[in-house]
Amino acid sequence: MKTRDADRLALILLLTPFVMWIGLLIVLPHAGVVLLSLREKVAPRMFEYGLGNYIAFLKEPIYLNTLMRTAVMSLLVTALALLVAFPVAFYIAKVARARSRAALLLLCLVPLWVSDLVRAFGWIVLLRETGIVSSALQALGLAAGPVELLYNDATVVVGLVYTVVLFMIVPLVSTLDGMDDSLIEAGFNLGGSRLTVLRRIVVPYAMPGIVSGSIIVFMLTAGSYLTPVLLGGKTSMWFTEQIYDQFITRFNWESGAAFGVSLLVFTSLVVWIGLRLTGQQLATTVARR
């Protein structure tokens, strides 16, 4: 009897920080934002409840275009991040010796020790017209005049891939780590080519890592602010920028909140569609042990 009470107490104590975290910092603010998004301003200091903010959002092509742009570019970033991260993860998990593995993973972590902002400024210093890359190209005779590499969509994609690639590597390493080498050997012994082994054995095995990595990366990218804003050019709008503008420069919290909820719903929808199309389920991938 006593031990059961103690167990229960331990459970409650262990759960409390988690519940408080989820409740106070995730559920409560989101509920607040949803409520805020349903308020319509009718006059100064006067509000009514209604769907006006969402209707205004759907009616304005600029907002929808920005949302689609953000989604498409985020998917591109996710795909590129997967492409970059897979070989790295495979090397760390399967090829590298056990002793160097930790060091390699640590090397991937190093950029995260510097803040987002500083990293974005790093790219600016490198890529601007009078920057390091441009000067180097000129010195080597590869470019006739100064080259502007900043302020375009490609730069934004590169910057984002760089920022998020780690979040793809870590889940991939941990799934690939659990894979028995003999599976690969068996594949070769049965006459599979490298490509067949990769396609039929390695990728299916790594699927949980791929799915969870992709979800994390997609969500992080779609919700990122600094990198697209600092590296982007004259026309590159990111949806989070719209939210910021609504909240801060236009004092329209109601509409900003509606934008925020729309972004959350939309990105969740994209993830759901992605799972559907690839025939994956959260239960068999992310939650698999």
Add this chain to the structure above:
Amino acid sequence: MKRHLFILAATTALSVVSVALPAGAETLRLLTWGGYASDEVIKAFEKEYSDIKVEVTLSNNEEMIAKLRATGGSGFDLAQPGFNRIKAAHVEFDIYKPLDLSKIETGRFDPIMFNRVVASTSIDGKVYAVPHLWGTSGIMVDKTKAPDLKDWLDLCDPKYKGRTSMRLARTILVGSAFAMGEDPYAAYGDLKKYQEIMSKVADRLIACKDNVKAYWRGGDDLSAMMLSGEAVASDTWDSTAYKIFAQNKNIVYVPPKSGAVGWIDSFALPRKGRADDAAYKWINFVTRPEIAALMGAKTGAVTAVKGGIDVMPADKKEAIKAAFTDADIANIKWAAVIQPGVEDIEGKTLERIKAATAK
């Protein structure tokens, strides 16, 4: 969005903590611009009033209002928004309290500046702000590379294709409108008219988009672009231009032919401020001529006390006198009081410009 929520949550948590702290010595919590409360000034103030501790939060017009709105006007004891942003923000969000002018040494202020601010920030016969520092926005050119730029829309001169910059904000909208012969400030009261003007401005600036290298966002951005020579002209705050002038004498501030846009940053008391007396002491302290001179040196903005330009340090005074003739000063278009609804129109216009593909 998560990030924003988190920041919101974090700031809320912080403000809860700061409210809960017992007040030992009195604390004056200033919400102001970078450079408006330099360490030097704070030290001098704390030396004179040893029972007051000054805490500074740096911000800008939009964020000041957003912060005060988030807390219903608590968390700060003295704020310094632009004078034209006070009325609408207060009417909409109820974030300020009226000033007691008898506690302020009003005789020190330049009467023109003082009356302008008092008139624009009075609601129901109560005054909500007094002036502190003023300046203008105009254009900045590298005169060795772009000698003939004189007006806002000269930034769209195809001769300088890909070599100019601007900030997507109210200033360029209003400036362009003046350059197109309109009077946007007069139209603030008539939202339909204002929308018409802004539509025309948007068309013009969209056509101009190809000419712009990149839109700048902050003073550092702009300085880097101008000093590296990547851009040869841009719209600018005068103080930023003066700072750049100190590093490169070829880059000068030019008050646009159709009129520089003038701003005045003011003092206002947040509605739930807890240290009004300290706030009044601060106002009276920084409007002393010798302190005003210190502030002018630091910010490049002119104080709204009598003879404000004369108390500036020599190099800044030289920069101002070089840039402005008396006629230019008379031609300054002083910011008009923002009416509810104006922000929405401007916001949509800016979005349209940003989203449009360059033609």
